[in-house]
Amino acid sequence: MTEFAHIRTHVDENIAVIELHRPDVLNALNRKMVTEIVTAMEIYDRDERVRVIVLTGSGRAFAAGADIDEMANDDSITLELLNQFAEWDRLALIKKPTIAAVHGFALGGGFELALSCDLLFAADTAEFGFPEVNIGVMPGAGGTQRLTKLIGKTKALEWLWTGERMSAKEAYELGIVNRVIAPELLYEETMRFAKKLAKQPPLSVRLIKEAVYKAVDYSLYEGMQFERKNFYLLFSSEDQKEGMTAFIEKRKPRFQGR
Ligand code: CO8
Helix, strand or coil: CCCCCCEEEEEECCEEEEEECCHHHCCCECHHHHHHHHHHHHHHHHCCCCCEEEEEECCCEEECCECHHHHCCCCHHHHHHHCCCHHHHHHCCCCCCEEEEECCEEECHHHHHHHHCCEEEEECCCEEECHHHHHCCCCCCCHHHHHHHHHCHHHHHHHHHHCCCEEHHHHHHCCCCCEEECHHHHHHHHHHHHHHHHCCCHHHHHHHHHHHHHHHCCCHHHHHHHHHHHHHHHCCCHHHHHHHHHHHCCCCCCCCCC
């Protein structure tokens, strides 16, 4: 396996495990880390030993979102030219089953990453949310699309507008999470399920996945193109600079609506 800086990987029987590993910043997703996650997923997707891919976080979070320090000074044109979200489109092309095992925070891009997986197992201490609105932006990697498809427009708007965090139990009740598990058993239970799934006929599992997403995601691509233009646009606003600067300076932001 390739050497990675921000993730750790291993294969246990026929389950590949990818662990986000920037614990000092709650696994905040910088661009290199996203590239590494997608690269590892693609390698395991083609690896004959592997039947299921599990994604998890080290330290006290799954991931607390995109790395705010990295993007605080971006502008709309830089983001358009970087085209970083093309990486996220590749995640949707993974053919094998993917399971997110989430403990602690799964916020912003971290929540989007968990929602990009096929199944989501959560520790009862997990907290999910889209706090982007609190720093003057919005989700950019599928959050507005995937959350709305899962829980409907009315509930999605409330969570996205308020930026409040939902508990694992709330996420379960909303149909976002498959299982809520005691934190000390999260990894073990996820692996047990993954190993059970790995015993199912791989081709059936693969083609069922493909068919289910045809039903769910028919217009996801169009939605995500639209979402990302809006995400880029917000980087022209003063409120984005204010929100992210305030976060970095550990003070309350003053938003002015422009
Ligand atoms: N980016 C950079 N650093 C972060 C982030 C982040 N998203 N989250 C936490 N950290 C850092 C903190 O700055 C802190 O670093 P230091 O020790 O050097 O001060 C360290 O992680 C620990 O964090 P806290 O001390 O703040 O820990 P608390 O337990 O007090 O608070 C919270 C935890 C509530 C999670 C808090 O850290 C927080 O609010 N984080 C930001 C959450 C957020 O706004 N996320 C959304 C980011 S925007 C986004 O995700 C846009 C998605 C676009 C597409 C995705 C592309 C990858």
